[in-house]
Amino acid sequence: MIEKKSKIYVAGHLGLVGSAIWKNLQNKGYNNLVGKTIDELNLMDHNEVDIFFRKQKPDYVFLAAAKVGGIVANNIYRGQFIYENLMIQNNVIHNSYKHNVKKLLFLGSTCIYPKEAPQPMPENSLLTSPLEYTNEPYAIAKIAGIKMCESYNIQYGTNFISVMPTNLYGPNDNYDLEKSHVLPALIRKIYLGKCVEENKMDKIKADFNKRPVEGVDGSADTDTIFEILHKYGIRLYPDEINKKSNQRNKKNKVSVEIWGSGSPLREFLWSEELADACVYLMENINFSDLTNPNQKEIRNTHINIGTGKEISIKNLAFLIKKRIDFKGDLIFNTEKPDGTIRKLTDVSKLNSLRWKHKIEIEEGVEKMYMWYLEN
Numbered sequence: 001m002i003e004k005k006s007k008i009y010v011a012g013h014l015g016l017v018g019s020a021i022w023k024n025l026q027n028k029g030y031n032n033l034v035g036k037t038i039d040e041l042n043l044m045d046h047n048e049v050d051i052f053f054r055k056q057k058p059d060y061v062f063l064a065a066a067k068v069g070g071i072v073a074n075n076i077y078r079g080q081f082i083y084e085n086l087m088i089q090n091n092v093i094h095n096s097y098k099h100n101v102k103k104l105l106f107l108g109s110t111c112i113y114p115k116e117a118p119q120p121m122p123e124n125s126l127l128t129s130p131l132e133y134t135n136e137p138y139a140i141a142k143i144a145g146i147k148m149c150e151s152y153n154i155q156y157g158t159n160f161i162s163v164m165p166t167n168l169y170g171p172n173d174n175y176d177l178e179k180s181h182v183l184p185a186l187i188r189k190i191y192l193g194k195c196v197e198e199n200k201m202d203k204i205k206a207d208f209n210k211r212p213v214e215g216v217d218g219s220a221d222t223d224t225i226f227e228i229l230h231k232y233g234i235r236l237y238p239d240e241i242n243k244k245s246n247q248r249n250k251k252n253k254v255s256v257e258i259w260g261s262g263s264p265l266r267e268f269l270w271s272e273e274l275a276d277a278c279v280y281l282m283e284n285i286n287f288s289d290l291t292n293p294n295q296k297e298i299r300n301t302h303i304n305i306g307t308g309k310e311i312s313i314k315n316l317a318f319l320i321k322k323r324i325d326f327k328g329d330l331i332f333n334t335e336k337p338d339g340t341i342r343k344l345t346d347v348s349k350l351n352s353l354r355w356k357h358k359i360e361i362e363e364g365v366e367k368m369y370m371w372y373l374e375n
Helices: 016-027 046-056 071-076 078-098 133-156 182-197 201-210 222-231 239-249 271-284 313-324 348-352 361-374
Strands: 008-011 060-063 103-107 160-165 167-169 234-236 254-259 268-270 303-305 329-333
Touching: 008 016, 016 167, 016 271, 046 078, 060 078, 060 271, 071 078, 071 133, 078 103, 078 133, 078 160, 103 133, 103 271, 133 160, 160 271, 167 182, 167 271, 182 201, 182 234, 182 254, 182 313, 182 361, 201 222, 222 234, 268 271, 268 361, 271 303, 303 348, 313 329, 313 361
Parallel strands: 008 060, 060 103, 103 160, 160 303, 167 268, 254 329
Antiparallel strands: 234 254
């Protein structure tokens, strides 16, 4: 067990995962926490990271800092995704070894698994066949992180463990219409669609003030805002249809476009439950618990973290549509990529270590939408 007074560094403490880990640690009585913003510490700068570790001397490290995004961002910013993630990982993992950190937990992603991996995906399917193209650079970076942790443990006797979360959502998620993951993107797009539907320009402007899109905030004129909405698939039907619609119910006729066919299946985990799993593993599980002394080769010591349950993108979209009470149409653009068709994790290793999720997707969508409205 970790002593409550131990110094714990959470890299990426303001992000979706890091903030949830920070909150979980505080709730469990850990009060010697360290977090640095990107302005205070550039994790891609080796010297800065070296100086930070030398001065702070953390006992434990949660490596939750990463450059992340959805299918669009992964495909567009391929160079940035592999470079920035490799730099962050290399600096934090190496300096944790160099400055005698007792234990490190590295967070990856289930996109590390091959495109044609067996379903559900067990840990031992890693590196057995090609990756899905759109997120290949990010996946390769995360695979490098796993192997770096394993290799340092083998050569230097460190105690670094790796976890691979499934698709996450929760408080402090990224709702950027270009770069966010599917669930927060759907919530924001369908919410904005409802605002357009109900002629609530004040709510649309308030939303843009909180989260500007391509530099456009709520102070922009209506035409500019509607151009942005149209670009991201939130569209009014032709004027003649809306005139007839307004005569009937004083509402606009609106559609929301969603990338792909809607058929891919995805697994979603509430971020605060991931945090609980990470803290539990940090407190109770060591690298030696994840290896078999009878095996000559040490591989696949990472741990999947998920629910072991899945939902199609189409069903998720309609679940969100129902919760937000959007009356318009959802249009699935089949000219856009679907990504991997199925990505379900095998969580038998995690469950055998005595941790299991509790929040199902219906409850999670409700919590997520309420958080979005309040923040």
